[in-house]
Amino acid sequence: MISANLSAVFYLVSGILFILALRGLSSPDTSRQGNYFGIAGMIIAIVVTFLSIGNFSNSLVYVIIFLLIGGSIGAFIAFKIPMTAMPELVAGFHSLVGLAAVFVAIAAFLNPEAFNLGFLGNIKLASLIEMSIGAAVGAITFSGSIIAFLKLRGIMSGSPIIFSGQHLLNLILGIGIFVLIFYLCKTQSANIFWTVVFISFLVGILLIIPIGGADMPVVISMLNSYSGWAAAGIGFTLENTALIITGALVGSSGAILSYIMCKAMNRSFVSVILGGFGADSSADEKKKNQDQKPVKSGNAEDAAFLMKNASSVIIVPGYGMAVAQAQHALREMVDKLKKNDIKVTYAIHPVAGRMPGHMNVLLAEANVPYDEVFELEDINNDFANSDVAFVIGANDVTNPVAKTDPKSPIFGMPVLDVEKCKSVLFVKRSLSPGYAGIDNELFYKDNTLMLFADAKKMTEDIVKNLD
Amino acid sequence: MEIDPFIFRLSIFILSIFVGYYVVWSVTPSLHTPLMSVTNAISSVIIVGAIIAALAGTSENVFETSSTFGFIAIILAAINIFGGFLVTHRMLQMYKKKKVKKK
Numbered sequence: 001m002i003s004a005n006l007s008a009v010f011y012l013v014s015g016i017l018f019i020l021a022l023r024g025l026s027s028p029d030t031s032r033q034g035n036y037f038g039i040a041g042m043i044i045a046i047v048v049t050f051l052s053i054g055n056f057s058n059s060l061v062y063v064i065i066f067l068l069i070g071g072s073i074g075a076f077i078a079f080k081i082p083m084t085a086m087p088e089l090v091a092g093f094h095s096l097v098g099l100a101a102v103f104v105a106i107a108a109f110l111n112p113e114a115f116n117l118g119f120l121g122n123i124k125l126a127s128l129i130e131m132s133i134g135a136a137v138g139a140i141t142f143s144g145s146i147i148a149f150l151k152l153r154g155i156m157s158g159s160p161i162i163f164s165g166q167h168l169l170n171l172i173l174g175i176g177i178f179v180l181i182f183y184l185c186k187t188q189s190a191n192i193f194w195t196v197v198f199i200s201f202l203v204g205i206l207l208i209i210p211i212g213g214a215d216m217p218v219v220i221s222m223l224n225s226y227s228g229w230a231a232a233g234i235g236f237t238l239e240n241t242a243l244i245i246t247g248a249l250v251g252s253s254g255a256i257l258s259y260i261m262c263k264a265m266n267r268s269f270v271s272v273i274l275g276g277f278g279a280d281s282s283a284d285e286k287k288k289n290q291d292q293k294p295v296k297s298g299n300a301e302d303a304a305f306l307m308k309n310a311s312s313v314i315i316v317p318g319y320g321m322a323v324a325q326a327q328h329a330l331r332e333m334v335d336k337l338k339k340n341d342i343k344v345t346y347a348i349h350p351v352a353g354r355m356p357g358h359m360n361v362l363l364a365e366a367n368v369p370y371d372e373v374f375e376l377e378d379i380n381n382d383f384a385n386s387d388v389a390f391v392i393g394a395n396d397v398t399n400p401v402a403k404t405d406p407k408s409p410i411f412g413m414p415v416l417d418v419e420k421c422k423s424v425l426f427v428k429r430s431l432s433p434g435y436a437g438i439d440n441e442l443f444y445k446d447n448t449l450m451l452f453a454d455a456k457k458m459t460e461d462i463v464k465n466l467d
Numbered sequence: 468m469e470i471d472p473f474i475f476r477l478s479i480f481i482l483s484i485f486v487g488y489y490v491v492w493s494v495t496p497s498l499h500t501p502l503m504s505v506t507n508a509i510s511s512v513i514i515v516g517a518i519i520a521a522l523a524g525t526s527e528n529v530f531e532t533s534s535t536f537g538f539i540a541i542i543l544a545a546i547n548i549f550g551g552f553l554v555t556h557r558m559l560q561m562y563k564k565k566k567v568k569k570k
Binding site: 011014015018019021022023025026027028031032034035037039041045046049050053058059060062063066069070071072073074075077078079081083088093096097099100101103104106107109110111113115116127137149168197220224227228231232234235236238239240241242243244245246247248249250251252253254256257260322324348350355356357358360361362364365367369371372373375451 | 469471472473476479480481483484485486488490491492493494495497498499500501502503504505507508509510511512513514515516517518519520521522523524526529530531532533534536537538539540541542543544545546547548549550551552553554555556557558559561562563564
């Protein structure tokens with residue numbers, strides 16, 4: 001058994017290691033080392049917890065068994081999960097953090113003596129507030145992440161679910177949670193505690209259902225942030241520095257990512273939360289109006305010819321590429337082009353994919369070196385000097401409407417200046433609009449050649465034609 | 468007058484938010500997905516609370532209500548810890564520069 005002071009010092013050390021873990025991610029070179037710092041921090045925190053409790057009953061055996069059960073499940077998932085499914089996985093993991101926070105809070109409420117927080121029915125006021133906030137945020141994270149998971153997985157439709165008085169209801173429930181916590185402090189009643197947890201579950205669901213598929217990158221980042229705040233709330237309850245530091249880190253990390261995502265879509269955080277964006281219903285109508293315009297379409301042969309005669313090609317991948325699993329075929333195509341001394345780079349929009357940085361991971365998986373992949377602001381000026389832009393599975397992020405039409409819902413969103421290229425190859429299954437439900441002007445430009453096909457099949461055909 | 472320990476914890480909390488703010492802004496956008504999975508893993512340090520709760524059961528009654536919640540929380544957090552760090556590791560292994568290209 002080690003003293004409380006010594007264990008507090010160790011918790012601080014593990015908190016610092018977590019900071020270093022995030023610091024490592026500033027470049028891919030240091031990132032792997034960063035991950036090891038994180039693992040070291042976790043091991044220290046767990047070992048110190050065992051040592052500080054000291055008097056092991058036979059519970060210890062069970063703790064280790066349960067730890068290993070969870071660990072094996074986690075390891076199994078980590079090795080099996082395809083990289084395209086990362087958004088769902090992260091959403092799923094967020095829900096687990098949330099639920100774990102709820103359960104720890106419940107355990108602390110039922111047995112405050114174990115945590116040195118007072119006695120059942122007479123818990124220290126501050127601890128009671130902290131644990132109920134931790135439980136509430138945890139519950140919101142849990143049910144919200146479940147909804148996000150279902151939407152990303154496609155089990156639930158990505159279109160927003162809206163009913164009248166929705167925001168008022170959320171507001172009332174939100175205020176209700178605070179009122180209940182206030183009464184909980186006065187009465188210490190277990191029933192009120194359970195009600196707080198229950199209402200919070202409900203709020204989590206209600207909060208995420210109105211948010212459409214296009215806004216999912218923001219949702220995941222936001223839930224990431226919530227899971228951090230939940231951990232911090234529990235950290236205050238347990239008076240544990242490692243948890244407080246981690247909670248603050250994760251909370252601000254998620255908040256920054258949400259901000260970056262909102263900025264990349266030119267949407268305010270509030271409007272994302274209020275939801276309703278990316279409704280499927282409005283899409284059909286607009287499509288009808290635009291169907292008449294002439295479109296140039298080509299086949300793999302034309303595309304191969306254009307690219308072979310280019311000196312520089314910029315590839316613009318989007319989520320469609322991931323869905324079609326075309327990243328490996330794409331890489332093959334790029335290899336062929338490079339053999340012909342054609343300069344190839346990749347342009348990635350911040351909201352390409354369903355979560356921040358998703359495209360980068362998919363390209364990395366297909367063995368694309370990360371120094372050939374560029375972010376929007378680094379590459380946008382290059383389009384004007386390039387011969388071919390190869391848009392594969394992306395749509396809204398290339399739409400020039402965002403720059404020209406103030407009435408468009410995506411007006412002001414930073415987009416890739418694809419149309420400035422000498423020619424644009426646009427791989428797409430049909431002319432249907434993207435997630436934002438708006439038509440893409442790019443389809444009808446003179447220098448655009450539409451390649452109507454499945455992204456993977458088209459890329460493979462182009463590869464054949466490049467020989 | 469003595470300062471409540473809560474204030475110290477609050478100070479740590481607020482300073483950590485600032486540290487997080489600056490550290491996360493320095494994360495390169497191409498690593499935002501690993502950032503999310505690793506933050507996921509480290510926030511599972513909540514397992515320390517779960518362990519305390521689980522070990523609070525007595526030898527005669529290992530699984531009382533409170534400790535059972537602790538045990539379940541251990542499983543949940545452990546899934547996250549192993550899953551989060553391993554999947555991050557798997558992703559980071561894939562980030563390669565031009566020169567070290569193998570295939």
